[in-house]
Amino acid sequence: MSNLAASVPAMEPASAVRPVDRGAEGRAWIASLRASGAEREVAAANLHALLLRAARFELGRRRGMLAGVTRETIEDLAIQSADDALSAVLSKLDDYRFESRFTTWAYKFAILEAAVRSRRRAWQERELPADPQDWSTLPARVLDPVEDLEMRERLQAIVSAIQTVLSPHQREVLSALVFADIPIDVLAERLGTTRGALYKTLHDARRKLRTAIGAEYDRLT
Numbered sequence: 001m002s003n004l005a006a007s008v009p010a011m012e013p014a015s016a017v018r019p020v021d022r023g024a025e026g027r028a029w030i031a032s033l034r035a036s037g038a039e040r041e042v043a044a045a046n047l048h049a050l051l052l053r054a055a056r057f058e059l060g061r062r063r064g065m066l067a068g069v070t071r072e073t074i075e076d077l078a079i080q081s082a083d084d085a086l087s088a089v090l091s092k093l094d095d096y097r098f099e100s101r102f103t104t105w106a107y108k109f110a111i112l113e114a115a116v117r118s119r120r121r122a123w124q125e126r127e128l129p130a131d132p133q134d135w136s137t138l139p140a141r142v143l144d145p146v147e148d149l150e151m152r153e154r155l156q157a158i159v160s161a162i163q164t165v166l167s168p169h170q171r172e173v174l175s176a177l178v179f180a181d182i183p184i185d186v187l188a189e190r191l192g193t194t195r196g197a198l199y200k201t202l203h204d205a206r207r208k209l210r211t212a213i214g215a216e217y218d219r220l221t
Contacts, residue, residue, distance in 0.1 A: 026102040051110040055081035058114035081113035170205035
């Protein structure tokens with residue numbers, strides 16, 4: 001932020017020689033965002049501009065997974081991310097603990113929103129794993145060629161447990177969320193279920209695997 005005074009009217013300009021008092025900075029932001037009328041609107045608009053900048057940065061960092069997506073679509077994703085991040089910040093002002101600058105704390109909301117949206121967009125036109133029960137391809141997908149025999153043996157134990165201990169639905173969810181790294185919102189929509197139901201299925205699957213093979217599962221996931 002080039003000039004904190006432009007973002008929060010009550011704040012003194014940042015000094016080039018004096019460290020920023022993040023307590024005063026945070027209090028100024030919070031006071032302005034909790035104010036009424038024009039003061040709150042100006043503070044919210046300034047914060048939204050900062051969050052939009054953070055969202056654009058994160059989407060740019062993830063440009064590889066958005067190959068083929070138009071610039072206009074990416075900008076729309078950035079605006080949506082900043083909008084939702086601003087709503088989140090405004091609803092969580094009481095959670096700010098002055099452990100970092102207020103803007104640093106707020107940036108994290110925009111980065112998270114942009115990361116989630118980029119992953120959703122990347123999977124929008126992709127198919128889920130064709131056959132989640134076909135675990136014969138799992139070792140090649142998970143292991144690098146340079147990994148040693150001991151690691152391969154551990155993975156084989158996991159594959160065996162997955163095939164014998166888990167239900168078909170648990171294998172499907174584990175395959176999609178853990179190994180294929182599909183966003184849970186995307187998977188919930190594709191399977192016609194909810195995030196909560198998928199988290200429960202994943203939790204149960206992991207519990208079964210830990211019971212069957214202990215810490216070996218955690219080492220690889």
